Every structure is written in C-alpha cells, then in structure tokens.
Amino acid sequence: MTLLFGVSNDAVTADRAAAYDFITIYSSSFNLSDRALNGENDFGFSEFTVRREIIAKALKKMIVDGLLTVRRDRSGFKYTLTKNSIDFRPGEYAHSTFPILHQSSG
Numbered sequence: 001m002t003l004l005f006g007v008s009n010d011a012v013t014a015d016r017a018a019a020y021d022f023i024t025i026y027s028s029s030f031n032l033s034d035r036a037l038n039g040e041n042d043f044g045f046s047e048f049t050v051r052r053e054i055i056a057k058a059l060k061k062m063i064v065d066g067l068l069t070v071r072r073d074r075s076g077f078k079y080t081l082t083k084n085s086i087d088f089r090p091g092e093y094a095h096s097t098f099p100i101l102h103q104s105s106g
Contacts, residue, residue, distance in 0.1 A: 002081070011078035012079055015076075059079055066084045068081060
C-alpha cells in the first residue's frame with residue numbers, strides 16, 4: 001500500500017487504492033503487462049470485494065501507525081502518506097512497477 005500511495009500525486013480514496021491494487025495484481029487483464037502478478041486464474045475478478053475489505057483494514061492500521069493521514073471531502077475520505085512513511089515518489093521503481101498511477105493521476 002505504501003508503494004501505491006507513494007507514486008500517487010493526489011490523496012486517494014479507499015476505493016481507488018483497492019482499484020490500483022487490483023489492477024496492479026491483474027495487470028495482464030487490463031493490457032498493462034503480459035502476465036498477472038499472482039498468476040492467471042478464472043476467479044481473479046471475484047477477489048476484488050475481499051481485497052477491498054483487506055485494504056480498508058490496512059488503511060486503518062496505517063493511520064493508527066502514523067503512516068497515513070485522512071481527510072474528508074465531497075468524494076469521501078482521502079488518504080495521503082505522512083512524513084513518517086517511506087515516500088517512493090522520487091524512485092523510478094515505483095513508477096515503472098505501477099504504470100496505471102502515471103496514467104490516472106497525470
């Protein structure tokens with residue numbers, strides 16, 4: 001999650017974080033890579049709901065641990081990294097690993 005938040009230029013909702021995570025894991029289904037990170041399977045898209053619940057718990061833990069801040073606006077709760085978290089924005093690894101973030105937040 002820190003990597004996903006680190007390469008986003010904007011605050012991110014939980015739904016967007018879940019979508020980024022899902023698209024990254026199943027990048028081949030979105031024509032972003034030639035294979036999925038967890039391998040190909042027939043049930044990949046059914047995982048989204050479960051992954052969304054796990055991400056919601058992870059976001060809460062990251063707030064408690066001082067790694068994220070949360071603010072509310074018209075589109076819902078948005079999360080951003082704090083100075084206590086590792087910021088991957090300058091790193092080329094994060095941008096090359098998560099190309100979808102470049103496309104959507106640019």
